[in-house]
Every structure is written in structure tokens, then in C-alpha cells.
Amino acid sequence: MQRLLLSLQSRPENLTAAPPAPDTSSGSRSQTGLSVHLPINALYVSGGPVEGEVELDFRQLRQDNAQEVRVRLRGLARTFVTLDKTTLQEDVHLVRTSVAVWRSGDAYPPPGSDVLRFPFSFQLPPTLPPSLHYVGGGGVVDIKYAVTAVAVRPGTFHRNRRVRVPLAVVDRDSRAHIRDRLLGLAAGTDAIPWRTHRTQENVRKGLWGNYGTVQVQLTIPDIPVLPLFAPIPFIIEVKTTSPPLTRAKADALPPGKPVFPPAPAEFTTLEFKLRRKLHIRANAYAVDSSSDVAVFTRDASVISAAHADPIESAWSPLHGADEKSADAPGTWVQRAAFRSSFRLTCAHTFKIDNADSEFHLDVKVPIPGVGNNVHVKVPVVLTSGVDAPVPLDGLRPHAPTAGRDHPATLTYRREFWDR
Structure with missing residues (x-):
């Protein structure tokens, strides 16, 4: 069965580092100077917050000549339809926002450390479709959400450094009772x-x-x-x-x-x-x-x-x-x-x-x-x-679960987050 994949927020001091997506433009903090920390084992809900921290390796950022670090929240619904050997694509942007958390010269790590940590907070739109990946019958539906930290580097031949963490999102249920x-x-x-x-x-x-x-x-x-x-x-x-x-x-x-x-x-x-x-x-x-x-x-x-x-x-x-x-x-x-x-x-x-x-x-x-x-x-x-963010522990089954997979696990691919 098609399934969701979840993670969500708690208090900043309880944050756990979430693994970055395996993407050619992202990597671990030792490679990019960036890591995104999100609370794990929770579900994001439309209209609710997405909060966390981005951790910067100041030494690596200086070596890369990074001028700015931004955190982006993206949601995209991408579809493909194939008819008579011709495939068309359509993108619908569901959420597209970003915030600058650091600029060169703004802040430095304390003596004896190369690490800077900055909190971020976003608000999801009030209505959203659920995370979904589907292929079949001549069509493809990819509904994806992600938080991405981007180290901006000047120059045509210097690619920006990125680390992204996929999110799972469901729509807020007004009849959650x-x-x-x-x-x-x-x-x-x-x-x-x-x-x-x-x-x-x-x-x-x-x-x-x-x-x-x-x-x-x-x-x-x-x-x-x-x-x-x-x-x-x-x-x-x-x-x-x-x-x-x-x-x-x-x-x-x-x-x-x-x-x-x-x-x-x-x-x-x-x-x-x-x-x-x-x-x-x-x-x-x-x-x-x-x-x-x-x-x-x-x-x-x-x-x-x-x-x-x-x-x-x-x-x-x-x-x-x-x-x-x-x-x-x-x-x-x-x-x-x-x-x-x-x-x-x-x-x-x-x-x-x-x-x-x-x-x-x-x-x-x-x-x-x-x-x-x-x-x-x-x-x-x-x-x-x-109707509100829920830790995954609160969604563990106490009755039979439809499907072979763990409940509250919606799968998705992580391919197209290059924008």
C-alpha cells in the first residue's frame, strides 16, 4: 500500500539530528558545513509549525566562501501523464518560503568551537494534500515536502551547498474527534x-x-x-x-x-x-x-x-x-x-x-x-x-493495521528537490 513517512517538532533542546536525504547536492556537515536538526517520530499537520535548528560548521563555511545560509520550506505536487508515447508534466507549488539564518560577518562561534546553531520556524498553509508517491495507469503523482538548508556561494562555477530533510505532511482533520x-x-x-x-x-x-x-x-x-x-x-x-x-x-x-x-x-x-x-x-x-x-x-x-x-x-x-x-x-x-x-x-x-x-x-x-x-x-x-502535530508513539497500533508496513509510515522518493 502507499504509505506516509513522518517527522516533527518538539522543544529545541530535545532535537535530534535527522539524516540528510541521499542527494548529490547535499551531504553531512563534514562535507557541506550544514546539518538540519528536526525532532523525529512525529507527524506534521497543515496549518501547524515546522521548527528546528540548522547547525553550521564555521570552518567549512569559510573554506567554501559561503556568504549566507538560508533555510527553505518547500512543498510541491508534480504530476506526469503519458498518452500515445508523449509525456507532459505539471508542477503545483504548495508551499515555498525561506528565511536567512546567517550572513557572513553576522555571528561567530564561541572560542574553541567551530559550531554555530540557529533556530528556524515556519508555518504550513492551512490546507495541504498528504505526502504521496504514486505510479500507475499512465500517470505519476509526487507530493513532497522538505526542509533544506542552503549555503550560498558566490561565483558561476561554485555550486551552493545543500542539506535537505524530507517531511511527511497530512491535512488537518476538522473531525479528528x-x-x-x-x-x-x-x-x-x-x-x-x-x-x-x-x-x-x-x-x-x-x-x-x-x-x-x-x-x-x-x-x-x-x-x-x-x-x-x-x-x-x-x-x-x-x-x-x-x-x-x-x-x-x-x-x-x-x-x-x-x-x-x-x-x-x-x-x-x-x-x-x-x-x-x-x-x-x-x-x-x-x-x-x-x-x-x-x-x-x-x-x-x-x-x-x-x-x-x-x-x-x-x-x-x-x-x-x-x-x-x-x-x-x-x-x-x-x-x-x-x-x-x-x-x-x-x-x-x-x-x-x-x-x-x-x-x-x-x-x-x-x-x-x-x-x-x-x-x-x-x-x-x-x-x-x-488536528495537531502528533508524536508517532501516539499513533502506534492497538488494533490490526491494514498493510504490511509499519503504521504512520508514508513512503516517498527524494529525487526532485533541486530547486
């Missing part, structure tokens, strides 16, 4: 109403014959959005009804043999996932690209917490039939139910000039035969679940 309620529901201290989404289809074994029916229900909390980093419980219920079957034929069925259409015996025989559609634009080109973000029926943590009710199966007479008669018409009814919870750690729903996303939950129950699979699809809106 929903995450708190879900955490309370998992702890047994809160109650939330539920809502059920249902699909029923007629199915048959082959091209001819009578139809049976399959009814699938997905029940989830009745909430307007699904927040990240919170356990979201669900119930999947399947009811199958056979084609007409007399009482005598029902009594003659071998014990344990499923009747068509069969009810699923195990959670992992279903397919339950979160899908995302990205609408990607790059100037005159546009493309829609869909992909699986998380497949819960393959996630070990969701599977381990899943509870399956024993399958109920019985012959049921049709209305008005004499159920004691061997020739009484009826149907074979089977029921199965599965309960568990998942935790989302993907980039949430967003909309900007060159890209937007939408999500839906998809339950698929496989039924033997051609075209017999039954789906329940539920559109959902994902939010960050947080």
Missing part, C-alpha cells in the same frame, strides 16, 4: 451506531437451470469519514439461498457437502480491500488510475483478529408448503459471518489542481460459475484523523 470515538469503541468506552450496505444477486451453476441467490452485507460504523490511525471494525455477512429443492432431496444431501451456492467457510476466501482512484492531470493531458491500497483479507493482523461465526445451514420450506411432506418445495439456506477491524495508513482523500483522489471499500464473495462473484462497494472519504 471521530478517531477518538473509534479508539473509545475499541477500548469499550464508547458506542457508535452502525450502517449496513447490502447487495443481492441471482446466480446459477451453468448456462441453464434455476437460479439461487447470494446476499452480501458489509456493516461498518455509521460515521461520515474514515480517519487514519484508528481501528475501524467491520462485519461481513453472507446469506446464500439454493434453487428450489424438495424436502426429500434436502434430506438426501451428504453431510458436510455444500449446496450451491456455497457460503464461504473462511475469511481469507473473501476479498475485502480498499481501492483508490486518482484523477491525474498534467497540462492538457489527464488520466484516471485505480489501484488497491490495502487488501484486508491478506493482511496478517486483520486475519489474526478475525472471528468467524459457524456456518448455519438448513432447508427452509417455501411459503405455504407442508414442510413434513417429502415433496414439499423449499430452498437450502446458508449463512456465514466474519468480524474484525482494520487500521488505515495510506494517504487520505485530497483534491488539488493537478490531482485528486477518491476511495471505496470493496467486498467480493467468490461463487463457482461464470460471472457469479458478488460485490459490495461502498464509497468512503478518508481523513488524517489528527
Whole structure:
């Protein structure tokens, strides 16, 4: 699944040096005279601060003839769309600000030291899309944020020295209380109403014959959005009804043999996932690209917490039939139910000039035969679940996590920060 990568601020005296990105124009303080110190293990939120310190090696800066050191905060949404072997690119600047922290002659290190440290502080815009890297379906979306320290060197042939640290950012969630309620529901201290989404289809074994029916229900909390980093419980219920079957034929069925259409015996025989559609634009080109973000029926943590009710199966007479008669018409009814919870750690729903996303939950129950699979699809809106900077320790899972990766870890590449 696509994932975030996080870091954030605390008090300056608690700052820990964050490793610079592996970039040809940046490096360690011994190479560039610069290092950026940011608090680690926290998540940045739109509208919130980005604070830290830049550390200067005064001796190295003098050797490089650096005239100024600036700290920059950049956010960029870059998209590519390829159609008919032609690729177009579009950039949208999300945040672009900088501050000078040192100029030649302004300050010197204390006696016996070559080190200078200067604090910096930025404020993120009030609304931002989440950090994201996506490639697929003829499109690319890169949404990146970074803090960069730049030592400015005069002269055409003297490249500026840089050290940059990528940030992970999510949008501030005005309904963050929903995450708190879900955490309370998992702890047994809160109650939330539920809502059920249902699909029923007629199915048959082959091209001819009578139809049976399959009814699938997905029940989830009745909430307007699904927040990240919170356990979201669900119930999947399947009811199958056979084609007409007399009482005598029902009594003659071998014990344990499923009747068509069969009810699923195990959670992992279903397919339950979160899908995302990205609408990607790059100037005159546009493309829609869909992909699986998380497949819960393959996630070990969701599977381990899943509870399956024993399958109920019985012959049921049709209305008005004499159920004691061997020739009484009826149907074979089977029921199965599965309960568990998942935790989302993907980039949430967003909309900007060159890209937007939408999500839906998809339950698929496989039924033997051609075209017999039954789906329940539920559109959902994902939010960050947080309204202020949160240490990562506060986002550790206490319930199953969707995906194989550590929660609160959104991946991204670090390639294009040369501006």
C-alpha cells in the first residue's frame, strides 16, 4: 500500500539530528558545513509549525566562501501523464518560503568551537494534500515536502551547498474527534451506531437451470469519514439461498457437502480491500488510475483478529408448503459471518489542481460459475484523523493495521528537490 513517512517538532533542546536525504547536492556537515536538526517520530499537520535548528560548521563555511545560509520550506505536487508515447508534466507549488539564518560577518562561534546553531520556524498553509508517491495507469503523482538548508556561494562555477530533510505532511482533520470515538469503541468506552450496505444477486451453476441467490452485507460504523490511525471494525455477512429443492432431496444431501451456492467457510476466501482512484492531470493531458491500497483479507493482523461465526445451514420450506411432506418445495439456506477491524495508513482523500483522489471499500464473495462473484462497494472519504502535530508513539497500533508496513509510515522518493 502507499504509505506516509513522518517527522516533527518538539522543544529545541530535545532535537535530534535527522539524516540528510541521499542527494548529490547535499551531504553531512563534514562535507557541506550544514546539518538540519528536526525532532523525529512525529507527524506534521497543515496549518501547524515546522521548527528546528540548522547547525553550521564555521570552518567549512569559510573554506567554501559561503556568504549566507538560508533555510527553505518547500512543498510541491508534480504530476506526469503519458498518452500515445508523449509525456507532459505539471508542477503545483504548495508551499515555498525561506528565511536567512546567517550572513557572513553576522555571528561567530564561541572560542574553541567551530559550531554555530540557529533556530528556524515556519508555518504550513492551512490546507495541504498528504505526502504521496504514486505510479500507475499512465500517470505519476509526487507530493513532497522538505526542509533544506542552503549555503550560498558566490561565483558561476561554485555550486551552493545543500542539506535537505524530507517531511511527511497530512491535512488537518476538522473531525479528528471521530478517531477518538473509534479508539473509545475499541477500548469499550464508547458506542457508535452502525450502517449496513447490502447487495443481492441471482446466480446459477451453468448456462441453464434455476437460479439461487447470494446476499452480501458489509456493516461498518455509521460515521461520515474514515480517519487514519484508528481501528475501524467491520462485519461481513453472507446469506446464500439454493434453487428450489424438495424436502426429500434436502434430506438426501451428504453431510458436510455444500449446496450451491456455497457460503464461504473462511475469511481469507473473501476479498475485502480498499481501492483508490486518482484523477491525474498534467497540462492538457489527464488520466484516471485505480489501484488497491490495502487488501484486508491478506493482511496478517486483520486475519489474526478475525472471528468467524459457524456456518448455519438448513432447508427452509417455501411459503405455504407442508414442510413434513417429502415433496414439499423449499430452498437450502446458508449463512456465514466474519468480524474484525482494520487500521488505515495510506494517504487520505485530497483534491488539488493537478490531482485528486477518491476511495471505496470493496467486498467480493467468490461463487463457482461464470460471472457469479458478488460485490459490495461502498464509497468512503478518508481523513488524517489528527488536528495537531502528533508524536508517532501516539499513533502506534492497538488494533490490526491494514498493510504490511509499519503504521504512520508514508513512503516517498527524494529525487526532485533541486530547486
